[in-house]
Amino acid sequence: MIELDIAGLSHTGRVRRTNQDRIAWESSPSGEQALLVLADGMGGHQGGEIASNLAVNAAMEALTPCLSASVDPASPDFVRERLDAAFLLAAERVREGQISEPELAKMGSTLVVVWSIGATAFIAHVGDSRCYLFGADQLQCLTRDDTVVQNMIEDGSITEEEAPRVPFRNVLTRAIGASDDATPSFRTQILAPGDGLLLCSDGLPEAVPESEWLGLVDDRQDAQERVDALLDQSLDNGAGDNVSMILLMLKN
Template sequence: MTLEFFSATDVGRARDNNEDSVALDEAAGLAVLADGMGGYNAGEVASQMLTSFVSSELGRWLKDAGREARAGEVKRAMDICVDNANRAIFNAANTNPRYAGMGTTLVLGVFRPEGLLLGHVGDSRAYRLRAGRLMQITRDHSLLQEQIDAGLLTVEEAAFSSNKNLVTRAVGVEDTVLMELHLHEVQPGDTYLLCSDGLSDMLDDDSLANLLNGNPALPEAARALINAANDSGGRDNIALILARAEGRQRAEGRGWWPFGRRGGN
């Protein structure tokens, strides 16, 4: 199976700086997205530290380990890398007053022969579009999600809650972090969307699905998603990564090169 990648970020309509960050290493099948938090430029520092650290260290490990590495070994490498990045951000926040309290969400995807190993911390999300149907495949680590799970709010009520951006887990705010990590089967034709809440807060699932289905080329899909989020208010920075899986015969017929192809802003 071959993969095509595309990533993009946008400052949105309400912010002056961009605290979202993305990184791709298509040779390793690696995608990293982070949404920073903190005063001044601290959120921007945290998200860039995380994406740079993970893409560099985990990307190197994945290429050294090769395609023969087992899923359990890759999961352990992901956990160790995120733990090391968490400690680096935590230490920076506690030694530099300008960075006090900074942290960041994370969505981390590693495409392997056995499927997609997907880790996340916080409320940045991953979705899968399969046969035209969109499904959210991460579950927010947020106060709002806990209230929904406890039956205190409906999903419809949650859309208007004032607690939307209160996360219960983040990278860098404590000396340890727990990343939720799952393996997902990948089928030819699947499209995966990793995004910050600057996209998912502005557009509901039906809107995301319609835009992805209506724009089959990844660069056009990314532009359509960002434009729609901004047209809906653009209240936060927007970051997204798109990845599409294709069967080898179809992909080679279209001139794609394994392991993937990357695009950007």
């Protein structure tokens, strides 16, 4: 029987006055399925907070009922269709908010969703909030940032080492409510016992280098201890942005 351990947290950080991130998760009654959702909002006049809240609520509304259904992970078409529909609903809700309140016209949000079914995880995202694979001795980013800087890295204009020094490094090429294309990038990941999936806003990798993450969580066995350790280090390092994460672990 599959046993999942899930923990999450969201913190304003050391500099920002408000938290524009939002997280949510839910497990199925059987415990073999789980839904994890994280969003990082943007936009003035509380727009970021509103956009991320709308996006997460829409995704949970669209997908939570699916947790009670019997879904075959070997036939991912149903999952992909439901994830696409969830992102479309999130975009519609944010656009409705933009129209109803003109001062929120520039709001938008990233959105990353994991739907795990047994040992199979389906990952969908728009924006630069990420999903990482935590293995026994490896850390791998499973998502591609939808940013101008990532495009520049891929076309050779800059190197990865230069990216942190680019002043517009956080400018998104796609976001919920801020672009016409709400179709998420999609991938599947098979988890082995002991593996974990970490969803996070960009505040975490900006505060703590990825090279330090495995060392911070290596001697911690459960999900809550691991996210607490990552947050503590983020705050110790000054956390210039909101820091949010959800960690799902497949128990041994």
